[in-house]
Amino acid sequence: MGAFLARAQVEPALTNGRFRGWRIVKLAPDDPMWRGVDLAPGDVVTQINGLALEHPEQALTAFQSLAVAKELRVTLDRNGAPREIVYPIDDP
Numbered sequence: 001m002g003a004f005l006a007r008a009q010v011e012p013a014l015t016n017g018r019f020r021g022w023r024i025v026k027l028a029p030d031d032p033m034w035r036g037v038d039l040a041p042g043d044v045v046t047q048i049n050g051l052a053l054e055h056p057e058q059a060l061t062a063f064q065s066l067a068v069a070k071e072l073r074v075t076l077d078r079n080g081a082p083r084e085i086v087y088p089i090d091d092p
Helices: 002-006 055-067
Strands: 008-015 018-027 043-050 071-078 080-086
Touching: 043 055, 055 071
Parallel strands: none
Antiparallel strands: 008 018, 018 043, 043 071, 071 080
16 A cells, blocks of 8 residues: 555545545656556545545555455546446456
8 A cells, every 4th residue: 555655645535524535636647557547636536446445444454455356446536427447456
């Protein structure tokens, strides 16, 4: 999780004072990790593989679940419209 967060700047996204998700502020533009990834500054990530990200321990659980997952499913809001992006996870 630390390596991912080092490549993305995020901030809490609030609606009427309530936590909504994590807004992507900036992605490292020259980092090859982001090639072909449909995430952009302004997107608000609300779930990873169906798991909410409201608290740090939930985010950690979501990222740990990727160790055995067959796909990465990112639920987000882009410009007020809900989206889901799915990426297959290849076995090493």
